[in-house]
Amino acid sequence: xxxxSEQTYTPPATMPSYLIRHASLRQLQVFEAIVRLGSFTxxxxxxxxxxxxxxxxxxxxxxxxxxxxxENIGRQVRPTEAGAALYxxxxxxxxxxxxxxxxxxxxxxxxxxxLRLGVITTAKYFAPExxxxxxxxxxxxxxxxKVSNRDRIIERINANEDDLYIMGQAPSDQFSVEARAFAPxxxxxxxxxxxxxxxxxxxxxxxxxxxxxxxxxxxxxTRDMVLSVFEHAGQRPKxxxxxxSNEAIKHAVVGGLGLSVLSLHTLTLEGTEGPLAILDVQxxxxxxxxxxxxxxxxxxxxVAQAFLDFALTITPSMxxxxxxxxxxxxxxxxxxxxxxVKKRRKKS
Ligand code: PGA
Numbered sequence: 001x002x003x004x005s006e007q008t009y010t011p012p013a014t015m016p017s018y019l020i021r022h023a024s025l026r027q028l029q030v031f032e033a034i035v036r037l038g039s040f041t042x043x044x045x046x047x048x049x050x051x052x053x054x055x056x057x058x059x060x061x062x063x064x065x066x067x068x069x070x071e072n073i074g075r076q077v078r079p080t081e082a083g084a085a086l087y088x089x090x091x092x093x094x095x096x097x098x099x100x101x102x103x104x105x106x107x108x109x110x111x112x113x114x115l116r117l118g119v120i121t122t123a124k125y126f127a128p129e130x131x132x133x134x135x136x137x138x139x140x141x142x143x144x145x146k147v148s149n150r151d152r153i154i155e156r157i158n159a160n161e162d163d164l165y166i167m168g169q170a171p172s173d174q175f176s177v178e179a180r181a182f183a184p185x186x187x188x189x190x191x192x193x194x195x196x197x198x199x200x201x202x203x204x205x206x207x208x209x210x211x212x213x214x215x216x217x218x219x220x221x222t223r224d225m226v227l228s229v230f231e232h233a234g235q236r237p238k239x240x241x242x243x244x245s246n247e248a249i250k251h252a253v254v255g256g257l258g259l260s261v262l263s264l265h266t267l268t269l270e271g272t273e274g275p276l277a278i279l280d281v282q283x284x285x286x287x288x289x290x291x292x293x294x295x296x297x298x299x300x301x302x303v304a305q306a307f308l309d310f311a312l313t314i315t316p317s318m319x320x321x322x323x324x325x326x327x328x329x330x331x332x333x334x335x336x337x338x339x340x341v342k343k344r345r346k347k348s
Contacts, residue, residue, distance in 0.1 A: 022064035025097075030057040031069065032090040035079050048317040050324065105138055105306075112140045113303040118162035120221055121149050122246060123290060125265035126183070126318070127166055134310050141303055149244075151219035157295060163304035165293040168221040168263075176296040182311050183318035186264045186285035186329060187225060188278045192254050198277040205233045208281055212240035212258035214249050222246075226261045229286065250276060263288075264326060272326045287332055 033043035034054065044054045062069045069083035079087055105111060115134075119127045124147045131143050146162065154171050156162055170179030189208060191198055197207070209230065215237070216223040230237045240258045243249050246266045253260050254275045264278075264285065272278055292311055294300065300308065323330050 019064060023061055027057045027061040027064075028086075028090045028093065030054050031061055031083075032087065032094065034058065034070070034077070035083065035087045038077065040077065045324075048321045048324065050320065053320075101137060108302060108306070110138060110141070110302045110306050113138075113301065114142045114144065115164075115301075115303045115307055116144045116146070116162040117164055117166065117307070118146045118148065118153050118156045119166040120153050120168055121147060121216075122168065122185075122222060122263045122265060123147070123166045125246075125263070125268045126321075130311060130314060133314070134307055137310065138303070138306065149217065149219045150221040150224070157293070160295070160298075163294070163301055164307060167291050167293050168225070168288055170291050170293050177293050178296055178298075179291040179293045180308070180312060181289040181291055182315055183290040184322050184329075184333070185288040185290045186322065186326075186332070187222065187261050187288060188264050188285045188326075189259060189261050189281045190250070190253050190276045191259050191279050192256055193275050193277045195259075195277065195279075197279050201280050203279055203281045205230070205235055205282055208259060208279070209235040209237055211238065213237040214241045214243060214252050214258045214260040215239050216246070216249065216262075217242055217244040220244075222262060225286065225288065229261075229283065233283070261286075264322060264329070267325060278326065278328075285329065285332060 030043060030047065030049075030053075033046055034040055037043050037046065040051055040054050040058075044051045047054070058069065065082065065086070067082040068080050069086065070077050071080050072078075117127065117131070127145060127147075131145060135141065135143060144162075146156070148156065150167065150169075150171075153165055153167060154174060157165060157171065157175060157177070167179075168185055170177050172179070197203055197211075213226075215226065226237070241252060243252060246262055249260050249262060250266060252258065259279070261284075264272075267274070267276060270276070292308055294304075319333060323333070
């Protein structure tokens with residue numbers, strides 16, 4: 001096939017060069033969601049971003065076009081005439097782009113296939129949604145999800161049972177593995193809403209060690225982390241109970257049986273203002289990460305590679321999701337980022 005430049009190819013009559021330079025697909029996506037859902041708040045929820053991000057993106061888009069895109073009628077937000085026209089164009093653009101994605105997926109030969117994913121217990125709070133998003137891109141792919149605790153996942157890696165794994169810590173001490181961080185996994189101290197420590201600032205870990213603690217079962221990654229934090233601080237937790245499920249632990253905490261340390265993801269459905277309160281304890285939240293793990297040297301199937309590539313693109317929305325769940329977290333992200341920037345500077 002001759003290169004496109006040598007064919008009798010006519011370039012498009014007009015190129016929207018001003019828009020190309022000043023507007024972005026992300027802005028169009030935000031704008032489309034606001035019009036479709038009739039609300040800035042619902043658009044922010046759907047896209048896992050904050051309301052201020054939504055307002056900022058919309059303002060940039062309106063500035064790029066030089067016209068207002070929304071008008072307020074009473075308490076309702078409606079598109080202006082220009083906004084309504086843009087909305088129709090957005091839908092056409094997204095339809096074309098979705099077809100491009102499908103064509104590319106076909107060309108890559110991953111229209112059909114199977115993905116076996118082994119995830120550690122706590123990852124069940126987000127892995128099904130991530131798979132849902134992935135399946136929208138690759139509807140023909142069959143997905144098998146196995147949820148187990150850390151010890152079982154390590155056995156599964158050993159037996160090569162799945163294509164990829166999601167874990168809170170790579171088992172680098174036992175295998176040679178590739179581990180790619182892709183999402184935050186903060187661990188927080190949970191108490192029942194009416195506990196006397198709720199609302200206290202900067203509680204020392206020694207004070208938490210005086211309270212009964214509910215621990216995950218042996219073999220859990222969360223448990224290992226909690227025990228090592230107490231050990232490093234020279235404290236011994238007063239373990240009242242061990243339970244093999246995050247949900248059972250949450251109920252036990254609400255029932256007044258003790259405090260616990262769990263991943264913030266466990267509050268995904270009820271939020272942080274519900275019956276469980278997050279305590280402000282020194283050294284917490286413990287900012288862990290979720291990793292995509294597979295044995296070093298393992299040749300990933302095309303489907304597994306596609307999932308890995310996809311999962312690595314969702315880091316910003318996973319962060320945003322955690323920030324929305326618990327806005328206090330933002331300062332820990334920025335503190336951590338500052339540290340890693342400093343470290344990088346020192347290295348270079
Ligand atoms: P777990 O592991 O669900 O087995 O506790 C989670 C983690 O390691 O963070």
